[in-house]
Amino acid sequence: xxxVSDRYGSDVLSGDWRAPKNGxxxxxxxxxxxVVEEVMTDWCGEIVAVDRDLDTLTLEDRRGKRRTFPLGPxxxxxxxxVILTAPVRQKAPAKPTRTASGSVAVANAPxxxxxxxxxxxxxRHDAELVEKVWGDDLRIEGVVVEFLGxxxxxxxxLRDFKxxxxxxxxxxxxxxxxxxxxxxxxxxxxxxxxxxxxLIVGHPFIDVWQAVKPDRLGLSTWPTxxxxxxxxxxxxxxxxxxxxxxxxxxxxxxxxxxxxxxxADLEPAxxxxxxxxxxxxxxxxx
Numbered sequence: 001x002x003x004v005s006d007r008y009g010s011d012v013l014s015g016d017w018r019a020p021k022n023g024x025x026x027x028x029x030x031x032x033x034x035v036v037e038e039v040m041t042d043w044c045g046e047i048v049a050v051d052r053d054l055d056t057l058t059l060e061d062r063r064g065k066r067r068t069f070p071l072g073p074x075x076x077x078x079x080x081x082v083i084l085t086a087p088v089r090q091k092a093p094a095k096p097t098r099t100a101s102g103s104v105a106v107a108n109a110p111x112x113x114x115x116x117x118x119x120x121x122x123x124r125h126d127a128e129l130v131e132k133v134w135g136d137d138l139r140i141e142g143v144v145v146e147f148l149g150x151x152x153x154x155x156x157x158l159r160d161f162k163x164x165x166x167x168x169x170x171x172x173x174x175x176x177x178x179x180x181x182x183x184x185x186x187x188x189x190x191x192x193x194x195x196x197x198x199l200i201v202g203h204p205f206i207d208v209w210q211a212v213k214p215d216r217l218g219l220s221t222w223p224t225x226x227x228x229x230x231x232x233x234x235x236x237x238x239x240x241x242x243x244x245x246x247x248x249x250x251x252x253x254x255x256x257x258x259x260x261x262x263x264a265d266l267e268p269a270x271x272x273x274x275x276x277x278x279x280x281x282x283x284x285x286x
Contacts, residue, residue: 034077035047039179100133102262117167124151125253133263134278137278165197202273214230
């Protein structure tokens with residue numbers, strides 16, 4: 001016997017046949033900046049405030065007018081019904097366990113009273129880079145970093161400072177390579193009466209800019225600049241940055257410094273030297 005055919009097809013009452021044409025409302029957090037429409041009043045605006053105590057939200061329309069509504073159902077988001085709920089509170093970010101230099105972070109540690117010992121660096125850019133990466137460590141240790149404005153007058157600065165067993169000086173020098181002017185100055189100071197209280201170390205880079213890993217700037221290597229061109233101006237020219245005056249160079253450095261978040265963004269040839277200086281000026285006097 002043939003099966004009787006279903007004249008009416010599938011069961012018209014099966015499935016969610018009462019569902020609205022736009023779908024059923026779902027919960028959605030009332031995040032600031034969300035644009036919604038209140039269905040009873042047709043008021044459309046951006047969520048600019050949520051009051052958890054009163055269980056309300058405030059909408060601002062495109063004319064800047066504001067109106068407050070209760071949280072809950074009765075809103076459309078991109079044409080779909082939603083039940084607006086108070087947004088989830090953001091947890092406070094976890095405190096870092098390491099400083100930018102990689103040292104163990106000490107929470108809420110007060111800055112130590114400054115030691116008599118000092119670290120000297122050649123210029124402002126050197127000082128700003130050291131502060132950004134080692135600043136937390138230096139404050140805990142009570143070490144002050146001063147910039148000289150060049151290494152040529154280092155002997156005069158040391159004469160004024162009067163290094164001694166309780167007043168050690170660590171000096172970071174750019175381009176400290178064999179046969180350079182910087183190396184001759186360092187050797188002369190090492191042979192002087194204050195030499196045993198002064199540690200001069202350096203990195204091989206022409207300028208501390210090169211201590212930042214080049215890939216942080218989208219470079220495979222730092223460019224080679226002809227000696228006839230001032231190095232920083234040549235680098236800016238290579239990168240397509242303004243370099244007409246010192247203000248342009250200062251802005252260029254700030255762009256480079258902004259790419260440095262921690263020791264991982266710096267070359268090892270600088271990292272070891274700075275750590276060596278910090279150890280020297282903080283170790284107990286013999």
